[in-house]
Amino acid sequence: MEKEEINARRIKEADYIISTHATIRETAKKFGVNKSTVHFDVRMCLKGIDPEKAEQVDQVLKENSRDKHIRGGMATKAKFAQMKKI
Numbered sequence: 522m523e524k525e526e527i528n529a530r531r532i533k534e535a536d537y538i539i540s541t542h543a544t545i546r547e548t549a550k551k552f553g554v555n556k557s558t559v560h561f562d563v564r565m566c567l568k569g570i571d572p573e574k575a576e577q578v579d580q581v582l583k584e585n586s587r588d589k590h591i592r593g594g595m596a597t598k599a600k601f602a603q604m605k606k607i
Contacts, residue, residue: 528566531563531566532567532574534548534552535562535563535567535571535575538563538578538581538582539578539581544585545560563578563582564579564582
């Protein structure tokens, strides 16, 4: 893959995270790449490509990090609700 293609993917990942407030995991699934790749792309490389967009992504990811315990609790609740039905 050429550097221009990789940078274009990084921008698309960033745009997706900003517009949907997606997590790293959701973004990786959407773009068919590893979570580590997305993390590296938007946390490290994006700063050199588009610092303003990197800051926006950082804010979304911080928000997601603050809320992850809530999503985990909801997933656990749904799991046990499903187990009761069986």
